[in-house]
Amino acid sequence: MTTTPADSTLSARFEPESVDLTEIAQTTLTVTTVAASPPTAHTFAVRGTDAAGKANALCLALIERKTGGLQVVTNVQPAKKPTKNLEIILDASGSMKLRLGKSTRWATALDVFSQVVAKLPDDFNVGLRVYGHRYPSKSPQTCTDTQLMLRPASLDRSRILSAIRSVKPRGETPLVYSVLQTTADLKPLGGGTVIVITDGEESCGGNPQTAAQQLKDSGVDVTLDIVGFTLTGQKVQQQLTQFAEATGGRYYSAQNGEALARALLVAAVEKFPYVVRDAAGVQVAKGQAGAPMVELPPGDYKVVVRAGDQELSAPVTVKAGGDTIVRVSLKEDRFVIER
Secondary structure, three states, X not given: OEOOOOOOOEEEEEEOOOOOOOOOOOOEEEEEEOOOOOOOEEEEEEEEEOOOOOEEEEEEEEEOOOOEEEEEEEOXXXXXOOOOEEEEEEEOOHHHHOEEOOEEHHHHHHHHHHHHHHHOOOOOEEEEEEEOOOOOOOOOOHHHOEEEEEEEEEOOHHHHHHHHHOOOOXXXXXXXXXXXXXXXXXXXXXXXXXXXXXXXXXXXXXXXXXXXXXXXXXOOOEEEEEEEEOOOOHHHHXXXXXXXXXXXXXXXXXXXXXXXXXXHHHHHHOOOEEEEEEOOOOEEEEEEOOOOOEEEOOEEEEEEEEEOOEEEEEEEEEOOOXXXXXXXXXXXXXXXXXX
């Protein structure tokens, strides 16, 4: 692509100079002026040639920018494109019977699970798998004790909640073995996201590194997110983080019910919707983190972001010709806004 400004006080360049438009691609046009102030208006003709040798042109208008840019971004979301196919794996090993405050880990997890299922989008396909609930730790079957209770299908909240309420924690933690079964579960739908909720490390000899490669070799596109519930050991958290990230997913730490709900919602829905309000409280823009920058008149605004069950807000000032970036980050088990 080339561009030749008619005005000798302007220079322009593309980076990179050529792109393959048969795929999603981006090139940046930089215009430099030697004038003391921006020009009032210019038109650029951008010319290129397609694979068949046919010439094409695109006209761009260059005018003084009197607005400012505002964008909400996040580094929390997985690298892979979000999917509406979801399989949740719940740890029902014996340790889930341990006390957590005035309740137990299992009772807390069930309460949070109910809240999250109620908030899942109606157009999701959701499946449920449980491990460690049928055989005691000393049983020879305990390390293959995983059960697909509901195949991934159109979201049926009542069936999901009814199925999980019949489960009682009992045995070991065949986490890796259970995850490997999900390729068959999700294959009819073309893949999807798997969320594992666990309070302990793999206890049946499964190798997360080998399992991650097996998932890739299966030909089924599976992204694994793992929520460590009350997990504190650095080594096990590092192993689970590496396991999830090897599939394009993430590891979330949750030390209590509130943090568990937050992590589950973000892992499942993978969205951070936001609104922008002006000084009078009037909504002037909305979107989702990662969406293109919005242009706003110079002034003071308030950005409000929904992160799971958290509502985050921050004041921002937009200046003419400038760009403001608001970032949603995960600090320990809470989301924060950074600028």
